[in-house]
Structure formats: C-alpha cells, structure tokens
C-alpha cells in the first residue's frame with residue numbers, strides 16, 4: 685500500500701498535505717526516513733513513525749455507539765450526524781444501517797463494508813431488537829397481526845415480528861428486516877403510535893447500557909466474532925429484562 689494512503693486512511697490529512705509531510709522527513713519506515721509518498725509499505729508489518737510516534741494501522745475498526753435522540757444516522761447532513769460523535773482518526777467510517785432521528789440506542793459504526801453488507805442485506809434476515817414505547821396497550825388481535833406479518837393498504841408487506849410484552853405501554857419487538865419507519869408504520873397500522881424507540885440489539889450485539897447516549901466504545905473481540913459468525917451458527921438471544 686502507498687505510504688501516503690496509509691497516513692490518509694488514518695486521518696492525518698489529505699494526500700496533498702501528506703506528500704508534503706512525508707517529503708519534509710517527519711515520517712520514517714523501519715528506522716529510515718521516508719521521502720517518497722508513493723513508497724510501498726505493509727501497514728500491518730512495517731514500523732511507521734510520524735514525529736517518532738508509532739502508528740497503529742488497522743484496516744477495519746468497529747465502534748458501538750449509544751445513539752442519542754435528535755442526531756441523524758447519515759454519513760453527511762446539514763445537521764450533526766452520528767459520525768460527528770466518533771472522535772477517531774479513521775476515514776471512511778459509516779453507520780451500519782439507519783435509525784430515525786428520534787430513535788436512540790445501538791448503532792454500529794465501522795469502515796468494514798463487507799460486514800455491513802452481510803448484516804444489512806435483506807437476504808440474511810439479521811435480527812434487530814427494539815424497546816418500543818406505545819401510546820396505548822396492544823390487544824391480542826393487534827399483537828397477532830404483527831406476529832403474523834401484515835400487508836398495508838399500499839400493498840407493502842411487513843414480515844412477521846416477534847412481540848414481547850413488557851408493560852401496558854412498552855413492548856420489545858424483534859424484526860428480521862429493516863424497512864423505512866417500519867416499527868412506526870406497523871404500530872400505526874394497528875391504530876397505535878410509537879412514542880419512544882430504542883434499539884437494544886443487532887444479531888448478537890447487545891447495547892452496552894453503561895454507555896450514556898452519545899458515548900461509544902470499541903467492540904470486544906468476542907462481540908466482533910459473534911457479529912461475523914454466519915447467522916445459522918449463532919442463536920440470537922433476546923435481551924433479558
């Protein structure tokens with residue numbers, strides 16, 4: 685990989701800025717000052733120093749964010765996005781999936797496109813679990829409709845969801861798809877209304893409740909392995925109350 689690309693991926697500047705930085709002699713590779721921005725390096729093996737500080741290059745990084753309400757989960761927007769909450773030097777980070785602006789909870793932020801594709805592809809039916817606060821109690825018929833799957837007047841179909849009652853005004857809902865405003869539209873279709881929505885889990889990755897809204901941390905190795913495991917070989921477990 686080109687030396688200037690490694691530094692750019694780590695967020696040390698634009699390729700143009702990095703060319704200058706490298707030519708100024710501030711970067712060394714395996715103990716020798718580098719002068720060629722196009723020099724080929726292996727960022728996982730070579731010792732690369734910037735101003736005598738060792739750079740730790742990781743191709744892919746994974747952060748669990750407790751998304752607060754009021755922030756959009758886009759990569760770019762006129763207003764603040766979830767990426768503005770991640771203070772890391774890595775470029776090309778993106779949120780894995782979308783949550784509405786007023787939804788809070790678990791959000792995976794990564795630069796691992798293949799894993800995100802695996803988690804988000806409609807083919808893989810990855811489970812997402814939410815704590816849903818509703819305006820009024822669900823009756824058995826509403827619950828049955830949601831559990832059997834429903835067809836809206838528009839013809840759109842929602843696949844069966846698992847409904848776990850928590851209290852009169854709260855349910856936990858497990859979906860295996862992620863359509864636009866799905867939970868809000870599902871509840872509207874049974875004459876109810878979502879007044880609060882929090883994502884608790886995606887596949888086997890459970891929101892770390894010690895994270896305050898807006899806080900994030902790296903995924904542990906175990907969390908990452910269970911996200912990567914093929915769906916057939918893992919048993920996704922609902923979040924215990």
Ligand code: URA
Nearest residue numbers: 784787865866867868
């Ligand atoms: N369903 C919704 O309606 N909104 C979300 O943010 C997620 C699922």
